[in-house]
Amino acid sequence: TGAGEMTQAANNGFRGALLRELKARNKRETATFADIVHAHNKLFERVATLRTANRDYEHETMRLREELEQALSRGGGGSGTLGTADKEKIFKLQSELTELHRRKGEVADRVISLTAEAKEKDDEIKKLSDVLSAVNADKSQLQSECGALRTVINQLTKENDLLKDEQQALQLAYLKLDEDVKKLKSENRDLVDRWMAQKALDADKVNSKNEAEAHKRQAKVQDELEDAANEETPVSGAAAAFAKLKDMPGSILRRITRKRESQSNPENDDVVEHIPRFAAILPSKASCKFDAHDGEVVSCRFSPTGRYLATGGADRKLKLWEMGAGKAFEKGVFSGSNAGLTSAEFDRQEKVIVGSSNDHSARVWGVTDLRCRHTLTGHSGKVMTAKFLPDGAKIVTGSHDRTLKVWDLRNKSCFRTIFAGSSCNDLVVSGGSGPSIISGHFDKRIRFWDIRSESSANEISLQGKVTSLDLSPDRTLLLSSSRDDTLKLIDLRMNQVTGTFSADGLKIGTDYSRACFSPDGEYVAAGSQDGTLYVW
Numbered sequence: 080t081g082a083g084e085m086t087q088a089a090n091n092g093f094r095g096a097l098l099r100e101l102k103a104r105n106k107r108e109t110a111t112f113a114d115i116v117h118a119h120n121k122l123f124e125r126v127a128t129l130r131t132a133n134r135d136y137e138h139e140t141m142r143l144r145e146e147l148e149q150a151l152s153r154g155g156g157g158s159g160t161l162g163t164a165d166k167e168k169i170f171k172l173q174s175e176l177t178e179l180h181r182r183k184g185e186v187a188d189r190v191i192s193l194t195a196e197a198k199e200k201d202d203e204i205k206k207l208s209d210v211l212s213a214v215n216a217d218k219s220q221l222q223s224e225c226g227a228l229r230t231v232i233n234q235l236t237k238e239n240d241l242l243k244d245e246q247q248a249l250q251l252a253y254l255k256l257d258e259d260v261k262k263l264k265s266e267n268r269d270l271v272d273r274w275m276a277q278k279a280l281d282a283d284k285v286n287s288k289n290e291a292e293a294h295k296r297q298a299k300v301q302d303e304l305e306d307a308a309n310e311e312t313p314v315s316g317a318a319a320a321f322a323k324l325k326d327m328p329g330s331i332l333r334r335i336t337r338k339r340e341s342q343s344n345p346e347n348d349d350v351v352e353h354i355p356r357f358a359a360i361l362p363s364k365a366s367c368k369f370d371a372h373d374g375e376v377v378s379c380r381f382s383p384t385g386r387y388l389a390t391g392g393a394d395r396k397l398k399l400w401e402m403g404a405g406k407a408f409e410k411g412v413f414s415g416s417n418a419g420l421t422s423a424e425f426d427r428q429e430k431v432i433v434g435s436s437n438d439h440s441a442r443v444w445g446v447t448d449l450r451c452r453h454t455l456t457g458h459s460g461k462v463m464t465a466k467f468l469p470d471g472a473k474i475v476t477g478s479h480d481r482t483l484k485v486w487d488l489r490n491k492s493c494f495r496t497i498f499a500g501s502s503c504n505d506l507v508v509s510g511g512s513g514p515s516i517i518s519g520h521f522d523k524r525i526r527f528w529d530i531r532s533e534s535s536a537n538e539i540s541l542q543g544k545v546t547s548l549d550l551s552p553d554r555t556l557l558l559s560s561s562r563d564d565t566l567k568l569i570d571l572r573m574n575q576v577t578g579t580f581s582a583d584g585l586k587i588g589t590d591y592s593r594a595c596f597s598p599d600g601e602y603v604a605a606g607s608q609d610g611t612l613y614v615w
């Protein structure tokens with residue numbers, strides 16, 4: 080096949096490249112010894128030449144000796160004396176013999192030195208031969224490894240071809256699934272749009288029905304409200320104080336709330352009708368008891384009219400209860416929190432409620448539709464408290480990350496961050512023309528903040544970590560609880576502690592333990608770690 084031919088061609092090319100590499104390496108390694116081998120061969124040739132010359136000189140010496148002996152023999156057999164010619168010839172032969180002996184000694188020395196050099200070259204050649212043998216062994220091993228690698232390459236090539244085929248199949252399947260996902264997303268968007276439109280229609284129907292019922296209730300209780308306006312009625316607790324008004328329309332109840340605010344705030348110019356003044360009395364028994372959450376109940380808060388009660392628990396739920404006839408009826412559950420709730424607060428019109436959470440955020444829900452309107456994220460620690468500012472369009476939150484944040488619900492953003500320097504456990508908002516924030520902190524200090532400034536206007540030091548703050552109904556007194564097991568009463572007009580509440584068995588057990596004023600401002604109450612409620 081085509082793939083097989085490509086593989087064979089690749090193998091042939093690989094073998095050729097490997098052979099060229101081996102030849103080049105062999106050439107590099109043998110080139111190092113080429114000069115030595117050449118010099119060694121020249122030395123052997125020169126030794127052979129000198130040996131030949133030495134033999135020739137020996138023959139010449141023997142010949143000259145023979146001639147000398149013959150000449151001497153001829154002279155001795157004659158007159159007994161040598162002639163001048165013979166003497167000269169003998170002297171010449173002796174000189175030649177001496178020269179030959181000298182040259183013979185030189186040649187012998189040269190032969191000895193050349194023999195030593197030849198031996199050294201033989202040793203070098205032997206060493207190089209050993210190196211060449213090792214290189215050849217490495218070459219054989221590398222050739223074996225190359226053969227194994229060729230086998231691996233062939234196997235990997237086959238696996239690669241198989242993976243390419245699978246990748247092409249998966250690519251086709253992915254393209255098909257991608258088209259299906261796009262279709263499903265389009266269908267999901269259509270369904271969400273249709274669902275939202277249907278929810279809007281249902282909300283409009285519910286709102287219309289609620290408005291109609293509100294008008295009916297308003298007409299029904301208008302006369303009862305006018306009769307009750309001139310009575311002074313003692314009741315037990317905030318919930319019972321408004322129990323008689325549980326069916327009262329929201330618009331009338333808001334007018335009552337504004338009347339109470341106007342009594343404590345002379346700058347409020349709203350003209351409202353006379354409302355009854357409630358006096359709190361100490362309860363003798365629990366008027367209502369019910370199971371609210373799966374786990375611990377961390378916070379609870381009555382609405383301004385006392386009609387609703389909000390409870391937050393460690394089960395990540397904020398529940399809304401409607402109070403009436405000594406019972407609590409579950410109106411709904413506000414969901415969305417990813418951790419336990421730490422506080423809850425209604426706005427003055429009872430339209431929305433804000434809850435702070437351990438998931439580093441606060442959320443705003445609608446009281447009527449139970450929908451999450453806003454999620455306020457930006458803190459880096461758990462949010463311990465959240466309160467509405469007097470205009471109802473802004474919220475301030477306090478967190479363990481040592482900051483306070485002010486949020487604008489219209490812009491859905493944080494427009495001011497106040498660096499407090501210590502973890503905030505609770506805060507309250509003091510109304511008036513220039514609302515201020517009062518915060519209680521882990522470093523045993525209560526700080527006063529001007530909403531228009533980021534610096535602390537004043538601070539008060541206590542003997543324990545501040546766990547809660549609460550304002551009296553007339554907004555002139557501040558109640559604080561702290562981990563030194565005491566409650567402090569602070570006069571806001573003088574910014575100083577005017578009273579201390581304590582008891583032998585009172586134990587403020589957590590950093591989020593709360594204390595509060597009674598609705599008429601005549602009593603203060605705090606819970607202890609052993610489950611006992613103390614009232615002063």
